[in-house]
Amino acid sequence: MQTHRRMLESTPHGPNSGESPLLRTTGLTKRYGDFLANDSIDIDIWPGEIHALLGENGAGKSTLVKAIYGLIQPSAGEIRWQGERIVLSGPSEARSRGIGMVFQHFSLFDNLTVAENVALGLDGKESFKDMFARLEQVSKAYGLPLDPRREVWQLSVGERQRIEIVRALMQDPKFLILDEPTAVLTPQEADQLFIVLQRLKAEGRAILYISHKLEEVKRLCDTATILRGGRKVETCALRLETAASLARMMVGGEIKAVKAASGRKTTALRLVVNDLSLAPAESHGVRLQHISFELRGGEILGIAGVAGNGQDELFAALSGERLSHAPRTVVIEGIAAGRLSISQRRKLGAAFVPEERLGHGTVPRMKLSENALLTGHAASGMVRRGFIDTAATLKAVDRATETFDVRKAKRDPEAASLSGGNLQKFIVGREILRNPAVLVVSQPTWGVDAGAAAVIRQALLDLASAGAAVLVTSQDLDELAEIADRIAVMFHGRLSAPLAASEATRERLGLLMGGSSPESTEVVHAAGA
Amino acid sequence: MQLVLERRAERSGTIALASPLIAVGLTLVTMIILFAILGKNPLLALHAYFIAPLTDGYSLQEIAVKATPLVMIAIGLSLCYLANAWNIGAEGQFLIGAVAGSWIALKTQGTDAGAWVLPAMLVLAAAAGALYALIPAICRVKFGASEILTSLMLVYVAELFLDYLVRGPWRDPQGFNFPTTAEFDPVATVPLLIEGGRLHLGSAIALLVVGGAAILLGRTIKGFGIRVVGAAPRAARFGGFNANQLIILTFAVSGALAGLAGIIEVAGPVGHLQPGISPGYGFTAIIVAFLGRLNPLGILVAGLFLALTFIGGEQAQIAMKIPLDVTKVFQGILLFYVLACDSLILYRFKLVLPSRQVARGAG
Structure with a gap:
């Protein structure tokens, strides 16, 4: 936790330090038929912050980040990137502007090596050799050890996630979106990931962190935007909230606690x-x-x-x-x-x-x-x-x-x-x-x-x-x-x-x-x- | 402005019924253009194709006769297709059934064999068709060979085998060297339903097959298993349905029905074994199965409709000198539209209008 604190203090940016946010959505709406997946969502992402996106399944988190990453076109509303209004033609344009994303479900080819997978994911003009060298350098610099020569099927889930993160980092993103990254990690692996994320934050990059694990979000993130039923409930500073208050905003009420019948007897x-x-x-x-x-x-x-x-x-x-x-x-x-x-x-x-x-x-x-x-x-x-x-x-x-x-x-x-x-x-x-x-x-x-x-x-x-x-x-x-x-x-x-x-x-x-x-x-x- | 396909939440029942009709409509429009290009009057041509055959009793009987093998084969194919097993070789199973049944007819020829001959021919033809269909099925289950390729290739084997028999050992000695067997005895012939007409017992058997398939698929656990294996293989295994067993079963049933259709055609309308006993029934039945939505009653209707195109095609050739191959063009276009329209069951068209929000920014 000490690293954690030191990083926070050394952070040059804060939510209130810049004049315009790195990314701002205004009235972002996505309609599927009669169904409003996102209903007029305003969100500001500042450089050097880890911003949590909270919500239950179906609250509209995925739709929102897909729109920001250029995977889907919003039905209404606008996205501003560094103050300038943008319309993304697709993920490759998002990447070229400096928006990266690590998906929950990895898109990796099992029978290819780490380096080959990374090469396929880059919109590369550089030679395979240069890319290989850069891969080793980025993975070393961020403490994300990877052997570029190994085939993906031999790797653990945590290692596979590292490939995705390194691939995103190799494009030097100003803004990185992570979709439930700890869902597949052990608690210890998650701690290691948090160190990397704090480091990215210290470098002035912004991170949008999707999760429903509230304790983890409280530990890692600065700000949280809570979605429910496609609408934004609130954006709040996390140090003022408890896990319980966040849960109430997510669900829109108290959740009934599960009760075990006392004195269960075991039988045959x-x-x-x-x-x-x-x-x-x-x-x-x-x-x-x-x-x-x-x-x-x-x-x-x-x-x-x-x-x-x-x-x-x-x-x-x-x-x-x-x-x-x-x-x-x-x-x-x-x-x-x-x-x-x-x-x-x-x-x-x-x-x-x-x-x-x-x-x-x-x-x-x-x-x-x-x-x-x-x-x-x-x-x-x-x-x-x-x-x-x-x-x-x-x-x-x-x-x-x-x-x-x-x-x-x-x-x-x-x-x-x-x-x-x-x-x-x-x-x-x-x-x-x-x-x-x-x-x-x-x-x-x-x-x-x-x-x-x-x-x-x-x-x-x-x-x-x-x-x-x-x-x-x-x-x-x-x-x-x-x-x-x-x-x-x-x-x-x-x-x-x-x-x-x-x-x-x-x-x-x-x-x-x-x-x-x-x-x-x-x-x-x-x-x- | 952009036209996009949007996924529906639930499959549309209305479109499921309407899709074959839309396909038929689109096919007719295409045919009108085609007739115009051929320099024929499109309205007269359509009349010759689709109206004229319905106006006299002889043609109506002939439609039922043509529909009989189409419906029987298509019912069997629909079971395979529902189970996600792709039997493309019904034509071969049809021919092998015809050959096997004919064997009894030829062996008993001129003897005073009794009424058992025809039933024996039907049973043997069904068994032979089933065994022939089991070859690709077993290759798929045991070795993972694509049943699409193997079943299709076995069609050519069957065709050449039939050719060899009627040109060689089974040739009619009094047949002036034509490649054909002798005419079957009356006990080896499918009886007519109308004295002096064309309609024969086979059509009644086809109706029974339709009814049986409707009950199998709609009411029994076996039919449910067939549908589940095709729709979601993993869920089928979870439900305790053995996909390999069901592939074997559907291929066997489909082969048996094709074989049965084969011997009924030979011992009925044709009367002897010869090459060219099928104008591609086994392939046209694929269109019938899909046009009928892999549903037994739908297949009955689709079979009658495709039979109409065969008869209409002959009439159009006689009356307007339109080449008979246009019928095959028609059938191909129809299958194309049927498959295309099926996507509307799960998807709908949506017009996406350009809006200010989506317009490109100044940068």
Whole structure:
């Protein structure tokens, strides 16, 4: 934190030092059909400030930065850059003016080297050799170590993000936009990123930092603009605000706290995984190695970890989308299920909620009733002698709608027409209403608004209270701390021994997420046991 | 000013129904221009194509006869296409079905074999068509070979095989060296529905196939599985539907229907096996399947419409000396417009007007 303070003091610029802002939007509006994604947004970005852009999913953050970066044309309003009114023809014009952006989803080619990826992203006139030298120099200068010769698929998510940041920095931007950069980082990696960002700020560059992690924003940023429902709520100085006051502005009210029923009793073993190892199905996938855990009824086990460390592969192996080699590797309700199909596992009482809502958890262009049938056909009495009971599928939709407050335009719309939060409530509801004995859920509140997230977390707690075993994979440590009884960490296809929630501090989990050496992991285990 | 395609929140049901009609309309406009360029009176030509065949009973029966193989094949193809499996080789499956069924007809020729002959021919033709379609399906599932290429190439194999048979071992000894088999016996012939007319039992079978497909796709879990596998493969696996199994199944069903259509054509309107038993039914059926929105009832309507173009084309050739190939041009243009109009189901046109805000700044 000392570096942090020194940087702040040495900053020559401040929000009030210059006469005109680096970037100013006035009345910026983006309309999609009848829907106002951005409604007359005014925002000022000053040199040498880290400006947070806060808001729930669907608040209009992405639309705003896409307009600033030239990816979309605003329907109305203007953008001024260094006092001059500009109309961007596209991202390359934005880059040439000095606006850079690091996206949440990386656009990298797995089979190319770091240097080749950087070269592809630059509007380069310089030779590959010069670019290569500059890449090494920039990465060294900012403390972002990268080996330009390595192929991207070999790199961790944190390293991949570094490529994107270095690529943006090589264009010497005056203004850098970062979209949820810490979503894929361990707490320690995030700290390193903050040092880099403070350094950029000290150099007089401006940063627009999109996030919904309020504590982090308070720590890093100077100013925050809060969006809600496409409108600007306020721009405020962060030192005057608390995380709670920011959350109120984001949501527009208090969020109901999730409550666990006290004194949950654990019952019989419902899900047991014994020494599960599985080679990846795709090239560059993660190999699952010797994964073992036990889960009893009434218990929630959280699995933390940076994305891409085998969580998807574990989900596929548990659900039966991929079969393992031996039946005893996955035991559901006492039955060896490692070689059973996903439908057979559902018949044993298991239910699954994958991370991807559209295209995995649901068929986007099919109605909700058909999507109820998608996972309900094997074990929920929706099919008789091969014929579909349409009334039963509609009833399942109605029940999920009532119980989980799914908001939709009509009784049975297409899945793709629902907002992320409502679709997730439907999917979770669809599975919970089958009364599963075991629920395996991946990223239950990923990209979901705060209200829906609270409903979903409460539902998982209630399900456990009712005696089910719940396995939650999440990258959100706060979420796991809120609902899980024990937390284990996935790293490079291995699962650590679970820690009791009370002992799973951010620091400990962070070390495990970064793959700290086996000895130190042992120590943590010993301490946790 | 700019014309942009904008994604709709939900697929438009109205456009889904209207899109084939828009496509037909656009095709007619294009045809009018084409007729004018050919120096023919466009209105007379359209009349010969689309109105004249509907005015006499003989042509109406002939339309139903032509529509029969188109509809049967297209129903099978629609199952494949819904499952995202691209069977382009229905023409070959049609021919192999015809060959296999003809084998029984030729073996029993001149014997006093009973009423079992025709049913046996139908069953064997369906089985042969299914087996022939399984070749590309298995190559796709086991080795990842593109079923589009393999199924298409097998069409030429089937054509040459048929050619060899009718010019060689199966040639009619009393046939003046024409490449054709002898006429089938009455027990090996598809019975007519109207005495002295053209309409035969095959059309009734085609109607049954349409009904069966409507029930399969709309009411059963198997049909649901086929649709899910095509629409979202990952969700299908999550739902417990085995994509490879369904690819094999849809190819087999589609091959069986094409084979059945083949033997019905040979044992019905044609009466013997010869090259050229199909004026490209297997390929035209692809247009029928898409024009009918991969929906069984839509395919029935589309099949009748395409059959009309065949009959109308013949009449236009006789009456106005318009080349028969114009019919194929018509069918190609139609498929083009159908696929183009389909994008309007998920997207809509939007006119973006230049506004002051978007005008370029002084710099």
